[in-house]
Amino acid sequence: MRYILTLLIVAFGFFASAQDSVAVKTNKKPIDKVKVWKDGKVYDADDIDVVCVYNDLSSVARFYYRLEDSTGAVVSAGNVEIKGDDYHKLSSLPNFNDRAVVLVMRYLNVSNRERRAEIQAAKAAITQ
Numbered sequence: 353m354r355y356i357l358t359l360l361i362v363a364f365g366f367f368a369s370a371q372d373s374v375a376v377k378t379n380k381k382p383i384d385k386v387k388v389w390k391d392g393k394v395y396d397a398d399d400i401d402v403v404c405v406y407n408d409l410s411s412v413a414r415f416y417y418r419l420e421d422s423t424g425a426v427v428s429a430g431n432v433e434i435k436g437d438d439y440h441k442l443s444s445l446p447n448f449n450d451r452a453v454v455l456v457m458r459y460l461n462v463s464n465r466e467r468r469a470e471i472q473a474a475k476a477a478i479t480q
Contacts, residue, residue, distance in 0.1 A: 379401065379402045379403070379449055379450070379452070379453045380399055380400070380401045381399065381400055381401075381402075381453055381457075381464055381466070382398060382399055382464070382465040382466055383397070383398060383399065383400050383419075383457065383462045383463060383464060383465055384398075384462065384463040384464075384465050385397065385398050386398075386419065386462050388419060388427045388428045390427050390428065395421050395425075395427040396421055396422070397419035397420060397421055397427050397428060397462075398420070398421065398422055398465070399419070399420040399421075399424075400417055400418070400419055400420075400453070400456070400457060400460075400462060401417065401418045401420065402415050402416070402417050402452065402453045402456050403415065403416050403417075404449070404452060405431070409443075411435055411436075411439060412433060412434070412435040412439055413433070413434050413435075413439060413442070413443075413452070414431055414432070414433045414434075415431065415432050415433075415434070415452055415456050416429070416430070416431055417429065417430060417431070417432060417456055417460065419460075419462075432456045432459045432460070434452070434455060434456075434459075438455060442455055
């Protein structure tokens with residue numbers, strides 16, 4: 353009986369860890385508020401979530417993005433394809449996921465709220 357119980361515990365642990373391994377890593381970042389028109393209303397998007405959905409590892413990568421409001425509701429979503437020189441720069445640098453989020457934000461013309469605060473704090477420290 354003890355052997356069967358041990359076997360069940362090991363099997364449960366294996367299946368529990370296998371479920372975690374398929375989780376998709378997202379890169380949710382705060383952004384400066386952006387006005388988004390959706391369904392006849394204007395929403396303020398203040399978060400972006402970016403996931404790599406395709407990468408051929410040589411010339412092109414496609415990223416799915418979602419712009420969300422303060423309640424977490426998706427107000428805009430779509431794909432950004434990065435290729436050419438931008439892809440080669442992206443793939444040659446460390447921290448691919450973080451660099452990809454920054455590049456997608458540049459393509460969408462949105463600003464990283466945290467980064468902007470860091471820059472403003474650094475400028476204020478220099479001028480004092």
